[in-house]
Amino acid sequence: LMQQAYNEVVKYKDKVSSDPYRLDYHLMPPVGLLNDPNGLIQYKGVYHVFYQWNPFATTHGAKYWGHYSSTDMVHWRLEPIALAPREWYERNGCYSGSAVEENGLLYLFYTGNVKNEDGTRETYQCLAVSSDGIHFEKKGPVLRLPKGYNAHFRDPKVWRSNDRWYMVVGAQTHDEKGEAVLFTSTDLYNWEKVGRMAGSGLNGLGNFGYMWECPDLIHLNGKEVLLVSPQGLKPRGHLYHNLFQSGYFVGQLDYRNGKFRHGDFVELDRGFDFYAPQTFTDEKGRTVLYGWMGITDEDEQSQPTISNNWVHALTLPRKVELIGEKVYQRPLVELEKLRKNQVRHQNVKVEGKQVELAGVNGTPLELLLNSVRVGKGKFEVTLRNEAVLSYDADKQEMSLQRTNVKTKQPEIRTCKLSSLSNLQIFMDRSSIEVFINNGEEVYTARYFPAPDDLSISFKGNAIFDLTKWDLEKIK
Numbered sequence: 400l401m402q403q404a405y406n407e408v409v410k411y412k413d414k415v416s417s418d419p420y421r422l423d424y425h426l427m428p429p430v431g432l433l434n435d436p437n438g439l440i441q442y443k444g445v446y447h448v449f450y451q452w453n454p455f456a457t458t459h460g461a462k463y464w465g466h467y468s469s470t471d472m473v474h475w476r477l478e479p480i481a482l483a484p485r486e487w488y489e490r491n492g493c494y495s496g497s498a499v500e501e502n503g504l505l506y507l508f509y510t511g512n513v514k515n516e517d518g519t520r521e522t523y524q525c526l527a528v529s530s531d532g533i534h535f536e537k538k539g540p541v542l543r544l545p546k547g548y549n550a551h552f553r554d555p556k557v558w559r560s561n562d563r564w565y566m567v568v569g570a571q572t573h574d575e576k577g578e579a580v581l582f583t584s585t586d587l588y589n590w591e592k593v594g595r596m597a598g599s600g601l602n603g604l605g606n607f608g609y610m611w612e613c614p615d616l617i618h619l620n621g622k623e624v625l626l627v628s629p630q631g632l633k634p635r636g637h638l639y640h641n642l643f644q645s646g647y648f649v650g651q652l653d654y655r656n657g658k659f660r661h662g663d664f665v666e667l668d669r670g671f672d673f674y675a676p677q678t679f680t681d682e683k684g685r686t687v688l689y690g691w692m693g694i695t696d697e698d699e700q701s702q703p704t705i706s707n708n709w710v711h712a713l714t715l716p717r718k719v720e721l722i723g724e725k726v727y728q729r730p731l732v733e734l735e736k737l738r739k740n741q742v743r744h745q746n747v748k749v750e751g752k753q754v755e756l757a758g759v760n761g762t763p764l765e766l767l768l769n770s771v772r773v774g775k776g777k778f779e780v781t782l783r784n785e786a787v788l789s790y791d792a793d794k795q796e797m798s799l800q801r802t803n804v805k806t807k808q809p810e811i812r813t814c815k816l817s818s819l820s821n822l823q824i825f826m827d828r829s830s831i832e833v834f835i836n837n838g839e840e841v842y843t844a845r846y847f848p849a850p851d852d853l854s855i856s857f858k859g860n861a862i863f864d865l866t867k868w869d870l871e872k873i874k
């Protein structure tokens with residue numbers, strides 16, 4: 400299996416790298432389809448990012464765990480495949496999961512996915528162990544499907560609290576409600592249920608989706624934050640317009656019964672392509688998040704990269720902090736290493752008509768707008784004639800518009816924003832990540848401009864200081 404996967408990489412290497420939409424400084428599959436980030440950890444000083452990977456097609460299928468490693472979070476090495484779906488308990492995929500270190504060993508927890516011919520599913524939460532971070536020995540299932548749940552039960556995230564290990568699993572109850580379920584262990588091999596942590600219809604939450612994927616419980620600023628990707632939320636006002644959502648609840652976990660008392664759900668990202676994020680704490684004590692810069696929807700198969708045998712990427716790594724009850728995300732400071740060819744414009748005044756600024760164009764690049772003051776009406780930044788970022792000072796709304804890959808029609812995502820003071824925009828060859836007001840809101844999206852259109856223009860009423868850097872290609 401592994402050899403077949405490597406053959407695919409070699410076979411399509413030139414075709415994949417010839418794609419004008421191949422990204423310069425994001426993690427991508429060497430061939431085929433990538434989805435969730437998995438097993439994020441800094442182990443023996445080295446950063447490891449694993450990812451859901453189908454090497455054989457640009458569709459979803461029996462997933463592998465692909466693997467990248469890094470010592471600086473900027474430059475990455477493609478490592479050998481970590482997990483291939485070989486055993487009976489993972490026949491249809493080594494699905495998403497997480498990593499922890501204990502006594503010098505690296506433990507990967509993941510979901511063994513089995514689909515039977517009669518259409519039924521089986522699910523096993525599995526363990527694989529490594530002493531070098533590269534080669535993994537499978538230990539098989541460590542947790543079976545508990546009573547009360549359908550086989551949509553997956554994506555174990557493991558952490559330690561005091562003297563015990565905890566695991567949260569994403570689940571669907573028999574009556575088709577999404578839920579996060581808590582388990583505990585003292586030895587990482589034997590797991591018992593603690594309780595129902597949170598879910599649709601639990602802890603005062605109303606109907607909140609039929610399945611919760613990729614839960615992650617993290618500790619920020621003395622509080623607990625449950626990240627989760629619920630499926631089945633209906634659009635409401637400006638919210639929940641993607642097929643599936645990713646967001647968080649801030650609260651307090653009672654480790655004795657598993658109950659998580661929490662506030663309202665908040666979306667982590669306001670753009671089009673963001674799903675299944677996962678975090679880890681690095682040796683500097685930072686909580687770092689990666690998301691999948693994509694989503695399983697009917698549009699994904701219309702992405703133009705598919706004709707070059709690859710699809711999807713991970714987001715940039717982001718430092719996560721809790722300010723009040725709000726999660727802020729900022730690009731990791733290490734990414735400044737990519738900067739070159741700085742261009743600065745102080746006190747730029749945009750008054751009505753569309754303008755370009757000397758030396759401010761190209762891609763891949765980073766744009767930083769500081770001390771932004773927006774006058775009456777709108778302020779717009781148009782990126783490569785394909786994406787328009789717009790702030791409406793009267794309505795106090797931010798929005799991002801792009802062209803839908805399938806319908807070729809414009810589509811828009813809007814969020815409430817009481818004021819705009821700062822914008823940090825990362826453009827790669829077919830992606831944009833926009834950090835607003837130092838990470839208060841984030842927009843993540845893929846977009847596919849004409850490869851030779853490098854224009855950036857500004858319109859409306861605003862004053863700002865602007866710095867632009869070209870960004871280096873990482874490999």
Ligand code: FRU
Binds near residue numbers: 462613
């Ligand atoms: C989320 C997800 C997970 C699952 C994995 C399979 O995108 O559906 O729930 O483990 O992808 O690739």
